[in-house]
Amino acid sequence: MLTIAGCHQRVCNGLTRRELLQAAGMGLFGVSLPKVLAAEDVATPFENGRAKSVLFILLFGGPSQLETFDMKPEAPDLIRGPFKPIASRTPGLRICEHLPQCAKISDKYAVIRSMTHPYNDHGAVHYIQTGHPHPSRFGSNPDEAPVGPNEWPAMGSVVEYLSQRYDRGTRPLPDYIYLPNRLGALQGGDRPGQYAGWLGRAYNALATDIRKRGEDDNPYFRDCTDEELDFHIKGIVLGDEMQLDHFNRRRTLLEQFDTQRRLLEAGDAVHTFDSIRQRAVKLVTSGKMRTALDIRREPGKVRDRYGRHLFGQSVLMGRRLIEAGSRFVTVTWDVPSGYGWDSHRDSHDLKNHLLPGFDQTFSALIGDLEDRGLLDETLVVAIGEMGRTPKANSQWGRGHWTHCFPAVLAGAGIRGGMLYGSSDENAAYPAEDPTRPEDLAATIFQALGLDPQTPFTQREGRPVPLVEKGRPLTQLFI
Numbered sequence: 001m002l003t004i005a006g007c008h009q010r011v012c013n014g015l016t017r018r019e020l021l022q023a024a025g026m027g028l029f030g031v032s033l034p035k036v037l038a039a040e041d042v043a044t045p046f047e048n049g050r051a052k053s054v055l056f057i058l059l060f061g062g063p064s065q066l067e068t069f070d071m072k073p074e075a076p077d078l079i080r081g082p083f084k085p086i087a088s089r090t091p092g093l094r095i096c097e098h099l100p101q102c103a104k105i106s107d108k109y110a111v112i113r114s115m116t117h118p119y120n121d122h123g124a125v126h127y128i129q130t131g132h133p134h135p136s137r138f139g140s141n142p143d144e145a146p147v148g149p150n151e152w153p154a155m156g157s158v159v160e161y162l163s164q165r166y167d168r169g170t171r172p173l174p175d176y177i178y179l180p181n182r183l184g185a186l187q188g189g190d191r192p193g194q195y196a197g198w199l200g201r202a203y204n205a206l207a208t209d210i211r212k213r214g215e216d217d218n219p220y221f222r223d224c225t226d227e228e229l230d231f232h233i234k235g236i237v238l239g240d241e242m243q244l245d246h247f248n249r250r251r252t253l254l255e256q257f258d259t260q261r262r263l264l265e266a267g268d269a270v271h272t273f274d275s276i277r278q279r280a281v282k283l284v285t286s287g288k289m290r291t292a293l294d295i296r297r298e299p300g301k302v303r304d305r306y307g308r309h310l311f312g313q314s315v316l317m318g319r320r321l322i323e324a325g326s327r328f329v330t331v332t333w334d335v336p337s338g339y340g341w342d343s344h345r346d347s348h349d350l351k352n353h354l355l356p357g358f359d360q361t362f363s364a365l366i367g368d369l370e371d372r373g374l375l376d377e378t379l380v381v382a383i384g385e386m387g388r389t390p391k392a393n394s395q396w397g398r399g400h401w402t403h404c405f406p407a408v409l410a411g412a413g414i415r416g417g418m419l420y421g422s423s424d425e426n427a428a429y430p431a432e433d434p435t436r437p438e439d440l441a442a443t444i445f446q447a448l449g450l451d452p453q454t455p456f457t458q459r460e461g462r463p464v465p466l467v468e469k470g471r472p473l474t475q476l477f478i
Helices: 018-024 033-040 100-104 122-130 154-169 244-264 268-284 286-292 300-306 312-325 348-371 437-447
Strands: 055-057 109-115 176-179 328-333 378-383 404-410 418-420 430-432 455-457 464-465
Touching: 055 122, 055 154, 055 348, 055 437, 100 348, 100 378, 109 430, 122 154, 122 430, 122 437, 154 176, 154 328, 154 437, 176 312, 244 418, 286 312, 300 348, 300 404, 312 328, 312 348, 378 437
Parallel strands: 055 328, 055 378, 109 418, 176 328
Antiparallel strands: 109 404, 378 404, 455 464
């Protein structure tokens, strides 16, 4: 069970909502906790949020803080890196010379320079996407944290759960969508943190499935053709491939079997299957979904503005889906071959592909959202699961470093031109306002109108808050 309030509420006797829940849990006021939670169940989520939607940009592998938004030009040679800082519109922001468009619009976004956590491996991508460390963090190989039903649900899955529960099928699109494919798919694997975990498969993201041309191909580093950019959910039938009456006959036959099945079994697995099938039926017949997923409807100039590479076109698709009504869209810059953002060796890819690609697309997104009147209601978050070691290695790359790295936020009332937190002289550790992934998750939930401390029940019946110990960064908002 999950109950949500859009903001920190007080009841008429002056107690906070949380205090009332705590008191009820101890049996005070002659009421039990289940009764209080049942009464709270009428609260409607999303009503009081600054953001109507979230576009979550995940730069998998770990962008270097020293080559992006936290440069240290006074540091020794092996720390400060090969690139120079340039001026921006934000006092005190030392931004990389290969992010010139981001420098020009820095008054539109805030930079957190003090993200930190202790899990120095790629398994931390679960922590970033859920606000909780992976339950198997202390296994033999945490870098390959297992994907499965014991994971914490992704933030997007929580949003999808609430949308399905409270909106009763009235939403025009799924409320958790993953682009351009499942994280890890281009490497032939899978990554934790992107799924619904113990919430159940019915609340997984609907993911598109764009592939690369060959083993060594990197579609993030080159222009993609329209034939490649087939942003269609698997199983959605387009055009005249299936006539509606034929589809309805198939559905009716399936429902006949389901009627008999429901007489025999009524467990949770059956309900999950029903939910998944009902959502699939809705998607197959949704003209709005098919239209939103057709990127060819975008003017050529807009597509050029974002960049014709896979990252640019995926972020543009994310904007299309949010504009069409989805609440939480994740766009990943994965590592299909080589190292990518996981830059263990030379700065060639950073200079020629990674930084210019992000610079072009992120600046285009912020300008496009503003032009369309969507920036005030869309929270944009760009982050990796880690940063890079302050000291470069012999190949002029940097290793994993989770003790200090940046995040960039814009829209939905975020204070543009703001710097939150700071790092030490080598960008190695936070010097002020250390910020954990649970703090970021709490900030995202609260922006959507969800109280981060609201309790909900795990599969084994243990009540837990949406985010444990996370504090919303209210200072970031106007």
